[in-house]
Amino acid sequence: MALRMWASSTANALKVSSTVSRTNFSPAFSISRCFSTVLEGLKYASSHEWVKPEGSMATVGITDHAQDHLGEVVFVDLPEAGTSVSHGSSFGAVESVKATSDINSPISGEIVEVNTKLTETPGLVNSSPYEDGWMIKVKPSNPSELESLMGAKEYTKLCDEEEVH
Amino acid sequence: MRGGLWQLGQSITRRLAQADKKTIGRRCFASEADLKKTVLYDFHVVNGGKMVPFAGWSMPIQYKDSIMDSTINCRENGSLFDVSHMCGLSLKGKDTIPFLEQLVIADVAALAPGTGTLTVFTNEKGGAIDDSVVTKVTNDHIYLVVNAGCRDKDLAHIEEHMKFFKSKGGDVSWHIHDERSLLALQGPLAAPVLQYLTKDNLSQMYFGEFRILDINGAPCFLTRTGYTGEDGFEISVPSENAVDLAKAILEKSEGKVRLTGLGARDSLRLEAGLCLYGNDMEQHITPVEAGLTWAIGKRRRGEGGFLGAEVILKQIEEGPKIRRVGFISSGPPPRSHSEIQNSNGQSIGEITSGGFSPCLKKNIAMGYVKSGNHKAGTNVKIVIRGKSYDGAVTKMPFVPTKYYKP
Structure with a gap:
C-alpha cells in the first residue's frame, strides 16, 4: 500500500509540477531514469517491489527506482520468518529520512527467511537493492500470482511514465 | 502508515x-x-x-x-x-505596540529598536494561533513574519482586532509585504x-x-x-x-x-528542537505547554492583557498538565501521532514530529507527555506500527545551537 502511497503521493509530490518545469526538465530526468536499473528475469509489482523466483522459493525486495526516490534508508521494519504474506498487502515498512513507506508483498506465501543484515545496515537497500538489500524469502502458496506481475520491459515503462507524468 | x-x-x-x-x-x-x-x-x-x-x-x-x-x-x-511562502507584514502607527501586545505574549514594548524575538499569537483559550518572529523596527513600526499555512487565518485575526482597535481611536495600520x-x-x-x-x-x-x-x-x-x-x-x-x-x-x-x-x-x-506550527503547536496547545514560557515577557506575566492570558498565567502558576519534550529512541524513527507509553505500558502522550537525525545518526522526536513524565532521562516506550520501542526523554536542542551572540 505505501510504496504505492509513495508512488501515488510522495513520488507524485517529487515530480516536477508544471509545464514550465516539464519542458525544461524532462530530458535530465530521462537521463537519470536510465541509470535506475531494472533487471531482466525478475518480476515487478506496480508498487515497486521485485520478486526473483528460484526453484520453490522466491526472494522479494524493492527496486532501484524505489530506493532512488526514497533516498537514504535508515530503518527497515520486517516481519519474522514463519509468518505469512499475501499478494498486494503490506508486510513491512521502509523508513527514509524523507518518509515512511509500506512494503507490499507481490506474492502470497510463507516467509522462510528474513534479511537480518538490514537491521544493522539498512543502507544495503540503497547500495544493493537487488542483491544484498533483499528483504524476505517466501515459499509461494500460489505461484500463478507471478504471472500477474510485470516483466522488466513493462516495469521500465511504468517508471518512465511515472517520471514524465 | x-x-x-x-x-x-x-x-x-x-x-x-x-x-x-x-x-x-x-x-x-x-x-x-x-x-x-x-x-x-x-x-x-x-x-x-x-x-x-x-x-x-x-x-x-x-x-x-x-x-x-x-x-x-x-x-x-x-x-x-x-x-x-512565509508572510512578511509591517504594522505601523503610534499605537502599534499596545495593539500588537493584545495579540501576542511578547513584551514588545521592552524590545530595543532594531531587535526582535520569537512570539506566539494566542486565542481566547490561550491556545496558539501561530508562532512568529516579531521585530521592533522603531517604536511605531513592527515587522513580523508568519507561517505560510497560517497566513489567511492570521491576517483575518489581526484585521478583526485592528478594526475594533481603530474604531476606538487607536492609530495602527498594516502593510503586507507581497x-x-x-x-x-x-x-x-x-x-x-x-x-x-x-x-x-x-x-x-x-x-x-x-x-x-x-x-x-x-x-x-x-x-x-x-x-x-x-x-x-x-x-x-x-x-x-x-x-x-x-x-x-x-x-x-x-x-x-x-x-x-x-x-x-x-x-x-x-x-534544533524548534516547533513546527501545525505539528508541534496547534490551536489547543498553549505556549506554556509548548515549552515557550520563556517567550512570555516578565511584565506580561504580571499584567496579562493578551488573549487567553487568564489560562496562560494560571498554567504558569500551577504548571501545565502536558508538556512538550524531546525523545531519542531505538527502532524506526517515530513520526507524528506515534503513541508514547510509560514503562508500564500506560499511554502518556503522543509524538508530534520525529525522524532520523542526519547529524546525530539516530532517531529524534518531540511530543507531548503528561506532566510528571517530562524529566530528562525518563524511560518511555514509543509505539510504531503496533510494536513498542525504547525511548528516553531528552533535553532539546538535540544538536547545540550556534546563534551569534555577544
Missing part, C-alpha cells in the same frame, strides 16, 4: 482547510495548477528542485543533494532556502558570504537583531535569525532582486552554500 514532509504539508493544508471551512467557504484543496509560486520557482527547477505542494505553494522539498547531505552541509558550510521575497541563509558561512554583498559590518549585528540595509544593491530587511539552530539570516528582498541575490550568495560561497529544500529544513529545525 503515513509520515514525512510531504504528508505533513498536506495534513497542515487539510487541517487548515477544515478549520477555515466555516468562515472561508471558497477554500478548497489546491490542485497543482492552483499552487502559488515564488519568484524563485524557475530558479529552483533549473537547479534540480523537486517541487511539492506545501501550504498552498509549490516549494522545493530537495534539490540534487540528498536530505541527509543537505542537512549536514548546512551545519558544516551553509544553506540557502527560499522561504518566500512585493518582497524572503531568503534564509544559514550556517557557519552565512555571515562571511553575506559580508561580501554589503558594506554594513555584520560582525556588529547579533542574534535577534534587525537592520534595513543594501545587500547586493537592493534595499533589504535583514534579521539575524533562522530555523536551523545555526547562525544565519533571513533576508527580505524586493522580489525583482531575489533571483540575483540568490545567485550572488551561491557564487560568493564558491559552491559551499547549497540550495536547500523543505526536507532538510525540517530535519534541521527538529535537531
